[in-house]
Amino acid sequence: MTTLAQYLDAGAAKVPADLVIEHGTLANVDTGEFYPADVAVYQQRIVAVDNDVSAYVGPKTRHIDATGKTLVPGLIDGHIHVECSKLSMTRFAQLAVPHGTTSIVSGLDEYISVIGVKGLDEIFAEIKNLPLKVFWGLPYKTPYTIPKSTIAYNVTAADHEHYLPQENCYGVWETVKEAVATKDPDTLKALELAKRYHKPIFGCSPMTRGRDLNAFLMSGVHIDHESYSHEEFLEKARKGLRVVIRESSVTKFLAENVRALTEGPAGVARHISFCTDDVNARDVLAHGHLDHMVRLAIQAGVAPMTAIQMASLNGAEAYHVDDTVGSIAPGKDADILLVDRPGAFHVETVISKGQLVTENQQPVLTFTPPRRSAALQGQLKHPLLKPADFAYPVDTSAGTARVRTIHSVGPFVRKAKDVTLTIHDGQVQPDAAQDVAAVSVIERHGVNQNHARGFISGWSITHGAIATSAAPDDNNLVVAGVDLADMALAANTLIDCGGGQVVVDHGQVIALLKLPLAGIATDLTPQELAAKEIELKHAAEQLGSTLPDPLFYLSFLPITAIPDLAITDGGNVDYTQLTYFDPILKLSNS
Template sequence: MERTIENLRQLIRAGRALTPADTVILNGNLVNVMTSEIYPADVAIFQDMIVAVGDVSAYRGPKTQVIDASGSYLVPGLIDGHIHSECSKLSITSFAKAIVPSGTTSMVSGLDEYISVSGLEGLKEVFAEIKQSPLKVFWGAPYKTPYTFPTSTISCNFNPEIHEQVQQWPECFGVWETVREAVQELDEDTLGALSLAYKNRLPIFGCAPMARGNDLNGYLCGGVRLDHESYDHQEVVEKLRKGMHMVIRESSVTHFLAENIRAVTQVNPALARRVSFCTDDVTAKDVVEKGHVDHLVRLAIKAGVAPMTAIQMGTINSAEAYRIDHLVGSISPGRIADILLVDDPATFKVHTVITNGKLVARNKKLTYDLRAPKRSSLLSSALKCNLTVAKDFEYRVQLANGKAKVLSMEVKGPFVRKRRDVTLDVVDHVVHSDTKQDVLMVSVLERFGINGNKSLAFCSGWGLKAGAMASSAAPDDNNIIVLGANAQDMAVAVNHLITEGGGQVVVKDGKILDFLPLPVGGIVCDLEPQEVARREDGINASARLLGCDLPEPLMYMFFLPITAIPDYAITDVGPVDCVALTTFDPILELIEHT
């Protein structure tokens, strides 16, 4: 995307047909998302840019490559407006293999999980990896890291001093995922990042689930431009009416599109022009089986949105929301040549993908061998924590024997945890979990060699009857999270991750049932998407052997450290009350035997 004086000179000459095009696409029907029209048009491409649309006969030279689009429709490359690609457990290279053949050519991301484990130097390596891939990433500098309240432990704390530096980087297109709590509580670091964004004319990307009324007004006064979190369509309507761009999320575990799209289909069709799409957190299995943003376009059409409108939501609307429409989002002269050939706007099946002016995918497969770069020690997955023993996962109290009333964090879906008061046995000073009451132990261990923090609490909703499961991939801080029915298996699970250098594991009776290695930063891998999808199936099946009936057991678990999710969470500093924004003691009362 770099433009030098010499490069611009060449592009302008090519635009005037004074230099032959490198590629022309002929005989296609152009889906013009700028004017909501469909008509026959050819496209000329020079280097990575579209230089002409319409009659391009003057742009052909003896060496110009011709792509015949007969019977196909030309659509701009799709844009995912908010995604943590790391949650797929796929590296950037593997993720590009998964989504580009489906038509997603750009995504907006903070790459924050990479930052949490490898800092700015590791982030620079990821930027270099992106440049070698067919996928563009429009990076937003995280408003701060970690996102947690109170502050948990990660390898790199983003602060205003870092923002002074990174907001000047050419890769930076805004401030990423500014959560409502940070603005509402007038967090000094957050306000510092936002102030710098104003100075640097960068848009501020939001995260404000269930923000309504005065709280929403205050949030918007912080300068937030858009939001990707709304729990119902009334919330979407209010945010749109108050000037926000809305990014409708449909992830692997939060299926919000059907509800949120009602703002357009039932309230006001005119709202559609400021609505776009994101997937936020997706599994490899979902992308392999369903597609990516193309899947969301089809879902919107099925929900009653006109095909042109749905395609605009996946392209130009997103580009305009993030102020990158001068680069991507439409098939227009001067834009980067990201072009899809689809069968029909109504069915929207992508069969050919062009990115940066190059044909890179046909029939759901890349046309060339894309390989991951050699990984440096910055993105190695060494977990810098000591091996554990069973006692590390025993909740010990002063009472020798009796009962303990405890607060158990009960999962009510991936993004809601509610209070559940239960009574557990205390034996030899240890509060025992109880599978009959669906109460497990859960712990987060700091893994960067900084302070050795280890927290303990109680959780419900997983249904485990035995065993344990653990993950070193756990946004937002990517410390080790483990939950289980007994301390012995929890120790075995954690130790396996430490020994193997990161991943996800399921254990029963001291034996490893399944293990998915994540050797890149302990959060992702370079395996093929289809292989990761297969292994996701396997590890989830192993979790179900323990009794868990959640749709994505490991993903539900690794969301537990996110303190922006109501009402409870757990990080390495302890269990967290997400409303009071403070840690809490899960022991409510100790009752001695009489």
């Protein structure tokens, strides 16, 4: 372990640097200026940023020539569910770090839902060996769902008593407005503990303004990553929140939110940082990660320096980690990017944790997943199912049923749509002609064997079935389709293989992605996973679905916080009322 005394000597050039970067142009995010500078690195930390670092050079010092390049701090993703990428931590690092993302903020909450907080020890051990920093926040509680769904481990105030004082816990993750508004005791205790230990509270309050926002801010929440309009975004910034622009694979909010800056007061820029929340491999491979957000912001009219600050220093300050990351300065961790020029922002070389990861867009570091313990191996703890298990029984043998469907009108918007369906042999029938499919959420953690049934619309599924065991926030088994036999086959295929995503048609599995890590992730390379994602998407399109990403939409169905309706293993949820609803509105015999 390098001691402070050694770092002091390295800063004074009494011991040679391991690495020097010379002849580049520094993007100094602390002062908002560009100027020529060299950088010296010793033992993963920056020890000098000057116009000449030759005094730091020794016989074994490595040189990187940055002529014509701009030196930019490593980028920070302020809110991401890594598990939603379906990549293991190692493979996610392999995907994101070459795009300049050297730090992320995450709750690792999808893992917690399956393997518990203690199970994260294995994940933390994996992260330690990666060129990627993970600033972990303990979820305010789990499950997030209201009413409460079933997961393998429930985070409570007792967990916050234990973990918040610890060095590797950087705050309270994704505190939703409703948990505060309902004065949930575990949530309030977690927030009180955060204040005691001076840990930031990460908020989640979509479409919250006025008195509702004022009440939410009384909780002490410091950061928020959910704004649906630039007016909402600006109000939150004006009221002191560190606001985060989200641009995920399915929720595109940058163009709207950045208007708070491009059409509003310049001072709002210091409140803004970036996050991707949920991304898939093929999207990052095609467009980039945070580097893509920087480019989008610049294209929207944000000055390059401002966009770089939003992707680095602003996030570091928001999450109280600017003592180690966020800028290129002596004493900071050596997370440094070489980009072609600020306005274009193409990342060419990445140094993270002092390691050269890519050079001139070519990989230098090898990413090898660790051996996995049995505890992390996916297992869906549920008996095999029959087609009849997916039927929706009613007391009337024939006639019609007026049914409330969960209608998808966007990736993060679901509304009620009432339709009339046929009853046959005492079962309400899905109806492809009316764009109504059956949906089930099945408890997979071996706790209670819950099986909730309902109906969805807006999917255009005309035959077959799809299923996923990667389904935040509880990662139960979600199955949708218009053929009950195909729904059973889809569910049983995932139970047999320990988790994944599948498309079934006419009794045949036509696409399958196995997710052996907790039933939600894989050690496939990003390229291999992207190919599987494309295969699944095309297979779902063969069933008639016209959604941009049917498996992603399916995985989000149990997230109750997405307005207005959801379905969990506990039942159909009306989140506007924070209660379950019966999808059968009326039965008729004729």
